[in-house]
Amino acid sequence: MAEQGGITSGQYLSFTLREEAFSVEISKVREVLDVTTLTKIPRMPDYLAGVINLRSNVVPVVDLGVVLGMPPIAKTVNTCIMIVDINVVGEALPVQMGVLTDSVQAVLDLSEEDIESVPKMGTNLNTDFIKGMGRMNEKFLILLDIDRVLASEGKAVLREMGPSVLADAV
Amino acid sequence: MKMSGNEYAEAFREEAAELLAELETSLLELEESPDDKKLVGRVFRNMHTLKGSGSMFGFDDVATFAHQVETVLDKVRNGDIPVSKTLIDLTLEARDHIKKLLESLGGGEIDAESGLAIIAAMNRLGDGDASAAVLAEAEAAGSATVQPVSTEPVVREAAVAKDEAAREEPRLVHYLVRLEPGPDFFTGGGDIAALVPELAKLGECTVLAECCQDRVTRQEACDCDSFVDFIVSTAAGENAIRDVLIFVESSCKVTVTEGGAGSDGEEGHKRLGEILVERGDITAEGLNRALSQQRPLGEILVENELTSPLRVESALVAQRELDKKQNAAKAAASESIRVAADKLDRLIDLVGELVVTQARLSEIASAIEHPGLAEPVEEVERLTAELRDSVLNVRMMAIGITFGKFRRLVRDLSSELGKEVRMVTSGAETELDKTVIERLSEPLIHLIRNCIDHGIEAPAERLAKGKSAEGEIRLIASYAGAQVLIEVIDDGRGIDSDKLFAKAVEKGVVKAGAELSREEINNLIFAPGLSTAAKVSNVSGRGVGMDVVMNTIRGLKGKVVVASEAGRGTTISIRLPLTLAIIDGLLVKAGDTHFVLPLEQVEECVELSREDIARFHGRRVLQVRDHLVPYVRLRDFFAMDGERPDLEQMVIVHADGDPVGMVLDNVIGEHQTVIKSLGWVYRNAEGLSGATILGNGEVALIVDVATVVKQARDAEAASV
Numbered sequence: 001m002a003e004q005g006g007i008t009s010g011q012y013l014s015f016t017l018r019e020e021a022f023s024v025e026i027s028k029v030r031e032v033l034d035v036t037t038l039t040k041i042p043r044m045p046d047y048l049a050g051v052i053n054l055r056s057n058v059v060p061v062v063d064l065g066v067v068l069g070m071p072p073i074a075k076t077v078n079t080c081i082m083i084v085d086i087n088v089v090g091e092a093l094p095v096q097m098g099v100l101t102d103s104v105q106a107v108l109d110l111s112e113e114d115i116e117s118v119p120k121m122g123t124n125l126n127t128d129f130i131k132g133m134g135r136m137n138e139k140f141l142i143l144l145d146i147d148r149v150l151a152s153e154g155k156a157v158l159r160e161m162g163p164s165v166l167a168d169a170v
Numbered sequence: 171m172k173m174s175g176n177e178y179a180e181a182f183r184e185e186a187a188e189l190l191a192e193l194e195t196s197l198l199e200l201e202e203s204p205d206d207k208k209l210v211g212r213v214f215r216n217m218h219t220l221k222g223s224g225s226m227f228g229f230d231d232v233a234t235f236a237h238q239v240e241t242v243l244d245k246v247r248n249g250d251i252p253v254s255k256t257l258i259d260l261t262l263e264a265r266d267h268i269k270k271l272l273e274s275l276g277g278g279e280i281d282a283e284s285g286l287a288i289i290a291a292m293n294r295l296g297d298g299d300a301s302a303a304v305l306a307e308a309e310a311a312g313s314a315t316v317q318p319v320s321t322e323p324v325v326r327e328a329a330v331a332k333d334e335a336a337r338e339e340p341r342l343v344h345y346l347v348r349l350e351p352g353p354d355f356f357t358g359g360g361d362i363a364a365l366v367p368e369l370a371k372l373g374e375c376t377v378l379a380e381c382c383q384d385r386v387t388r389q390e391a392c393d394c395d396s397f398v399d400f401i402v403s404t405a406a407g408e409n410a411i412r413d414v415l416i417f418v419e420s421s422c423k424v425t426v427t428e429g430g431a432g433s434d435g436e437e438g439h440k441r442l443g444e445i446l447v448e449r450g451d452i453t454a455e456g457l458n459r460a461l462s463q464q465r466p467l468g469e470i471l472v473e474n475e476l477t478s479p480l481r482v483e484s485a486l487v488a489q490r491e492l493d494k495k496q497n498a499a500k501a502a503a504s505e506s507i508r509v510a511a512d513k514l515d516r517l518i519d520l521v522g523e524l525v526v527t528q529a530r531l532s533e534i535a536s537a538i539e540h541p542g543l544a545e546p547v548e549e550v551e552r553l554t555a556e557l558r559d560s561v562l563n564v565r566m567m568a569i570g571i572t573f574g575k576f577r578r579l580v581r582d583l584s585s586e587l588g589k590e591v592r593m594v595t596s597g598a599e600t601e602l603d604k605t606v607i608e609r610l611s612e613p614l615i616h617l618i619r620n621c622i623d624h625g626i627e628a629p630a631e632r633l634a635k636g637k638s639a640e641g642e643i644r645l646i647a648s649y650a651g652a653q654v655l656i657e658v659i660d661d662g663r664g665i666d667s668d669k670l671f672a673k674a675v676e677k678g679v680v681k682a683g684a685e686l687s688r689e690e691i692n693n694l695i696f697a698p699g700l701s702t703a704a705k706v707s708n709v710s711g712r713g714v715g716m717d718v719v720m721n722t723i724r725g726l727k728g729k730v731v732v733a734s735e736a737g738r739g740t741t742i743s744i745r746l747p748l749t750l751a752i753i754d755g756l757l758v759k760a761g762d763t764h765f766v767l768p769l770e771q772v773e774e775c776v777e778l779s780r781e782d783i784a785r786f787h788g789r790r791v792l793q794v795r796d797h798l799v800p801y802v803r804l805r806d807f808f809a810m811d812g813e814r815p816d817l818e819q820m821v822i823v824h825a826d827g828d829p830v831g832m833v834l835d836n837v838i839g840e841h842q843t844v845i846k847s848l849g850w851v852y853r854n855a856e857g858l859s860g861a862t863i864l865g866n867g868e869v870a871l872i873v874d875v876a877t878v879v880k881q882a883r884d885a886e887a888a889s890v
Binding site for chain 2: 036037039040041042043044048051052053056057058059060062088095096097
């Protein structure tokens with residue numbers, strides 16, 4: 001994989017969120033599951049969809065659409081959970097996380113010519129989260145930096161949830 | 171370095187770390203009971219093993235250094251050097267130096283000078299003035315002309331000088347004294363018996379030829395060609411013996427032979443031949459000739475057709491094995507296997523999964539109601555439970571292994587701060603999960619430091635207050651139900667709650683007008699950035715420590731509570747779960763979600779009907795027998811949608827000693843709960859301590875009862 005100005009060519013897995021096409025590097029994706037029983041964790045923000053049982057391991061699942069400011073997902077037959085490995089600062093090993101998507105599409109080979117740099121504005125997304133725009137058959141898909149999207153949201157959660165020091169102490 | 175080399179080095183380092191820890195413990199114990207020979211022996215053996223394995227694995231620095239320390243310790247063992255505080259200090263320093271040597275192998279600098287200084291000081295302890303002078307000279311020479319690289323030879327010189335000095339010292343030597351009375355000995359009035367008390371004056375004297383003695387004392391056996399042997403253990407030397415025998419020398423043949431140093435404890439058992447040769451009764455050549463004629467027992471047995479060669483061969487193999495085993499047993503008194511922690515973790519994971527699968531199997535079996543199935547399924551259930559318990563037990567370690575470290579800390583820190591502190595520990599045998607013990611060490615260090623730095627007063631201040639000059643820190647571990655209670659108790663000045671409160675207000679941790687109970691104020695010490703110490707020392711006072719303590723204990727699913735009485739001392743209690751892996755739980759359901767309540771906290775289950783609720787006008791209490799029990803509805807607490815059923819269930823749990831009801835829809839039953847973390851994303855989930863997987867593959871959430879109760883209480887207090 002060639003690295004050039006933050007844009008990486010190689011294999012990507014494309015998926016949809018509320019009919020919009022996104023993709024992540026295939027190396028980040030461990031597996032794709034049909035949606036199973038999701039156990040919602042109470043008193044948590046909406047984008048945290050719950051946890052699933054993945055072969056006797058409890059794996060948290062995130063509604064990526066909500067993270068990116070879309071309405072919560074409506075489950076259909078196409079709904080999938082992508083299990084991804086997220087590098088979190090301060091954790092030695094990548095953290096396994098599930099990502100709820102409306103559908104998982106295909107594995108794409110994107111060369112450097114197929115990837116354009118991030119538009120400065122107009123995406124309505126935090127440009128930190130985007131690695132680039134991939135071109136595929138005259139359509140564009142957003143290449144997400146999944147580490148940043150999920151790890152930074154995690155931090156936001158910590159800030160949101162961090163109980164006051166006093167509550168901790170007494 | 172090659173891979174295998176690294177592995178060996180790693181193995182040695184692990185072993186050395188253990189030995190050093192043991193050494194430290196033994197030394198500190200020795201300080202308390204200096205007369206205990208066993209402890210001296212243990213210290214010596216530790217150092218000896220360090221030397222041995224050090225040189226075996228090529229850690230020559232360690233081996234050389236350990237050897238020099240061992241030489242001194244050997245003298246301690248022989249009673250030549252008394253056990254003193256200085257000796258303990260130096261040996262502890264030596265231990266630290268070895269630790270440094272081990273650590274520096276990664277590529278750090280080795281401070282040879284400090285090692286040299288330790289050895290020199292140790293040697294000075296042992297030897298007389300003469301050798302100390304030699305040492306001082308050697309040292310002077312070392313510092314003046316010798317580069318740090320070549321300090322080792324200086325030490326060697328010193329060691330040689332020391333040995334020479336030792337040689338001049340009187341040593342206990344066994345002498346074999348043989349008297350062969352001449353023909354005119356008895357007629358001339360000689361009396362061998364009279365010699366015995368004379369020889370006994372020189373040292374321990376044993377008469378060997380008793381059969382002869384009987385006769386010779388009666389002066390009857392004048393013509394016997396027998397002889398009398400004495401063994402004299404004396405430090406006076408051969409000449410002193412000859413002086414005693416000077417009167418009989420004319421009429422007897424007197425031979426005095428040195429029988430070896432009595433101080434050499436390794437002499438041990440001697441063979442018959444050796445003794446005969448030593449005494450000159452036979453020559454070495456003669457012995458060898460005789461021995462060569464002797465054939466192995468096995469051959470003789472075979473020849474006499476008592477057994478077959480094959481059997482002899484197998485017996486010999488067995489003998490070799492036995493020898494090997496005996497040696498191994500000597501090396502390690504308690505038999506144990508070193509296993510990589512991740513292998514163990516994998517095993518525990520697998521057992522966890524097995525428990526889940528087994529629960530599922532039992533569920534299905536009870537649904538099918540097949541007569542032949544019930545029994546094996548029950549058996550599997552029993553076996554799984556046993557397997558679970560024993561596997562978990564493998565991970566359990568006695569907390570006592572960390573106590574030694576704390577003793578050392580107390581010792582060093584109190585002398586550094588000029589305080590007198592005694593440490594008392596109890597419950598060393600209390601077992602906790604290995605990971606818990608490892609992670610507990612840091613917070614305990616913080617707590618003990620705090621005790622010494624802030625808690626215990628200086629001796630003068632203590633005396634002025636009518637306390638003993640010596641402060642006391644008690645470290646107590648004990649079982650409390652399914653939890654382990656660890657208490658750090660000091661008898662120091664306690665927490666000044668007014669000062670603490672003022673400080674908390676100043677730092678903006680609490681509002682100025684806040685009304686807090688004394689207990690609440692005391693627990694403010696866990697807030698980050700709060701320290702009431704007037705000045706920051708290198709020991710503590712930065713207000714970081716207690717924060718760390720709180721976070722670590724929380725991470726271990728434990729609780730910390732502080733209780734303090736001004737002027738009387740502080741007690742910090744830590745409660746920890748026995749294991750982090752599996753608990754017995756009560757499976758319940760509220761809405762669509764399954765929850766697990768830790769069974770050890772559950773007291774009873776009662777029903778809560780609409781009439782009950784109406785009777786108390788919507789106040790969240792229920793009369794259970796004679797008591798009013800407040801309750802928390804899980805549906806409300808976890809903000810769940812949906813209608814609650816007409817008849818709800820209330821599980822009474824105890825949180826902080828008070829009974830509280832958890833109101834929910836259904837109680838399903840007991841559940842062996844393999845605790846899974848909710849993961850990084852949910853690590854701050856409130857009121858939940860984890861998740862578990864049910865027989866049908868669904869995920870159930872484990873309720874952190876204490877937090878739920880506390881938050882519900884706080885929420886109510888805030889709304890009133």
